[in-house]
Amino acid sequence: MSTTAAEAHRRRTFAVIAHPDAGKSTLTEALALHAHVINEAGAVHGKGGRKATVSDWMEMEKDRGISIASSALQFEYAPAGHTGEPYMINLVDTPGHADFSEDTYRVLMAVDAAVMLIDATKGLEPQTLQLFRVCKARGLPIITVINKWDRPGRAPLELVDEIVTEIGLQPTPLYWPVGEAGDFRGLARITAHGEADEYVHFLRTAGGATVAPEEHYLPAQAHEREGDVWDTAQEEAELLAAAGAVHDEELFLACETSPVIFASAMLNFGVHQILDTLCALAPAPATWHADEKAVAASTSAMDAQREVDDEFSGVVFKVQAGMDKRHRDTLAFMRVASGEFDRGMQVIHAQSGRSFSTKYALTVFGRTRETVETAYPGDIVGLVNAGALAPGDTIFAGRKIQYPPMPQFAPEHFRTLRAKSLGKYKQFRKALEQLDAEGVVQILRNDARGDAAPVMAAVGPMQFDVMQARMENEYNVETVTEPIPYSVARRTDAESVAGLNRQRGVEVFTRTDGELIALFGDKWKLAFIQREHPEFTLEPLVADD
Numbered sequence: 001m002s003t004t005a006a007e008a009h010r011r012r013t014f015a016v017i018a019h020p021d022a023g024k025s026t027l028t029e030a031l032a033l034h035a036h037v038i039n040e041a042g043a044v045h046g047k048g049g050r051k052a053t054v055s056d057w058m059e060m061e062k063d064r065g066i067s068i069a070s071s072a073l074q075f076e077y078a079p080a081g082h083t084g085e086p087y088m089i090n091l092v093d094t095p096g097h098a099d100f101s102e103d104t105y106r107v108l109m110a111v112d113a114a115v116m117l118i119d120a121t122k123g124l125e126p127q128t129l130q131l132f133r134v135c136k137a138r139g140l141p142i143i144t145v146i147n148k149w150d151r152p153g154r155a156p157l158e159l160v161d162e163i164v165t166e167i168g169l170q171p172t173p174l175y176w177p178v179g180e181a182g183d184f185r186g187l188a189r190i191t192a193h194g195e196a197d198e199y200v201h202f203l204r205t206a207g208g209a210t211v212a213p214e215e216h217y218l219p220a221q222a223h224e225r226e227g228d229v230w231d232t233a234q235e236e237a238e239l240l241a242a243a244g245a246v247h248d249e250e251l252f253l254a255c256e257t258s259p260v261i262f263a264s265a266m267l268n269f270g271v272h273q274i275l276d277t278l279c280a281l282a283p284a285p286a287t288w289h290a291d292e293k294a295v296a297a298s299t300s301a302m303d304a305q306r307e308v309d310d311e312f313s314g315v316v317f318k319v320q321a322g323m324d325k326r327h328r329d330t331l332a333f334m335r336v337a338s339g340e341f342d343r344g345m346q347v348i349h350a351q352s353g354r355s356f357s358t359k360y361a362l363t364v365f366g367r368t369r370e371t372v373e374t375a376y377p378g379d380i381v382g383l384v385n386a387g388a389l390a391p392g393d394t395i396f397a398g399r400k401i402q403y404p405p406m407p408q409f410a411p412e413h414f415r416t417l418r419a420k421s422l423g424k425y426k427q428f429r430k431a432l433e434q435l436d437a438e439g440v441v442q443i444l445r446n447d448a449r450g451d452a453a454p455v456m457a458a459v460g461p462m463q464f465d466v467m468q469a470r471m472e473n474e475y476n477v478e479t480v481t482e483p484i485p486y487s488v489a490r491r492t493d494a495e496s497v498a499g500l501n502r503q504r505g506v507e508v509f510t511r512t513d514g515e516l517i518a519l520f521g522d523k524w525k526l527a528f529i530q531r532e533h534p535e536f537t538l539e540p541l542v543a544d545d
Contacts, residue, residue, distance in 0.1 A: 004340050004376055008285045008308040011378030012278050013090040015107045018117035019125040023147045027265035034211055034272045035077040072333055072380040074363050079276040087279045090380050106391050106406050108134055110317035110335035113141045113282040120146050120153035120181050123162050132167045142258045144171055145274055150264040153181030157236055170257045172247040175273050177262040178233045184264055188233045194241020196234045208267040285377035288337040294402040303401040308377040311398035312339030316389045319438040331382040332389040341375040350394035350402040360384035391439050410541035411442055411457035414486045415464055418453040420478040431475035436512050440467050444509035444517055486519035488526050490538040503529055
């Protein structure tokens with residue numbers, strides 16, 4: 001096995017995704033704690049004068065207690081009894097608010113598996129359902145973690161049944177709770193035959209700030225210690241096994257089943273079991289396939305795919321500025337898809353054909369940056385001021401390859417944006433260009449409104465708040481927004497523009513990527529125009545497909 005293939009084999013690259021307030025950032029920090037990357041966990045988001053989690057770096061995130069920008073963390077981890085090189089964990093914590101689901105979707109294009117966090121008190125929620133579907137469509141194996149078991153909540157069998165009923169994914173318990181929700185005593189380890197063969201009892205620490213000590217008992221000892229509580233856990237595990245809910249690696253990788261672990265990220269209960277499961281079951285980086293359209297349109301030879309030990313290639317899944325006020329730079333987060341990345345190497349930007357040097361390459365842990373010299377498939381690398389890179393772009397060395405572009409969500413909220421002071425117009429344009437490239441919002445323009453008051457299009461209204469806050473904090477530009485009366489967007493073409501512009505309640509814009517976007521007041525207006533003018537091209541955007 002080549003060095004590159006061996007390094008790829010020990011990588012595990014995954015995203016933590018869930019509904020807002022399910023505990024994603026808390027879990028991210030707990031995982032880092034158990035990997036001994038940090039010595040003490042801060043309480044969630046800095047509420048009540050406590051520390052903020054290490055993955056949340058933006059001031060608005062700390063103020064509001066949600067994750068807005070995805071954050072990439074990398075660390076090594078060796079499960080107990082593991083021999084050889086430790087695993088290299090690439091963990092991507094995703095935005096926690098529904099308004100930032102587009103950023104989450106981009107992250108899911110750059111990982112090999114997902115940890116789906118479910119709040120034990122609430123069960124499956126609308127965004128959780130949506131993200132499950134995105135993972136299944138993307139072919140991402142899912143490990144389910146039912147979090148907050150230290151709080152009163154629903155029955156475990158009820159939660160499992162809900163997953164089966166709502167999304168057709170069969171949960172297969174690996175660690176079943178001993179004690180009902182709110183009385184979390186420990187975990188029963190479940191074998192491949194559905195039997196509880198060990199009891200892991202957790203001991204609380206002050207505020208859950210350190211790794212929770214564990215005591216291990218055989219089933220007979222567990223019964224003697226816990227009595228009916230242990231017996232109930234055993235009976236529930238056996239009931240699920242009788243119904244076929246046992247782990248099968250092939251079905252897991254095919255996204256038909258999902259291993260389940262119960263945990264409390266706040267108390268650090270069940271956390272290293274999550275890490276151990278990821279190392280044992282989640283897939284290592286594998287072959288990446290090129291964009292079929294780009295291959296077909298290429299006038300020269302283009303690779304159709306890249307194996308992990310082939311020549312270097314990578315995909316940009318996020319662009320972020322303002323992560324460190326001391327540095328006026330922009331970070332392009334790239335997933336290494338194939339080959340070995342060496343800092344300073346010359347690479348080619350597939351979309352423009354231009355060559356550039358990767359002199360400044362970093363790993364990023366919250367606000368902390370460290371120079372990276374070498375990276376392998378599955379690793380996340382931050383490229384500093386890397387020209388005109390945008391989410392979805394491919395960079396490569398050697399033979400040409402171009403990966404599929406990142407889809408965009410259909411926006412549902414629209415507002416104009418302008419600078420409060422005309423004297424700030426130059427800074428306004430610079431900020432607009434940068435934040436548009438990052439994908440904070442989509443920017444729409446037309447001749448009638450002009451460049452001074454473009455339209456922002458977003459999945460949710462909080463994206464507008466982020467846009468304004470970053471313009472003021474990073475570019476010293478105060479802005480004003482005004483709502484416009486549209487709620488539905490459709491892609492159109494040049495032949496339809498004149499006719500659409502003659503319709504009342506319709507306005508056509510050009511998006512930064514050149515797409516023509518028609519906005520409508522509501523779905524009834526859209527339906528009326530489609531019925532009256534079938535000659536107009538009006539296609540759904542990606543999220544509606």
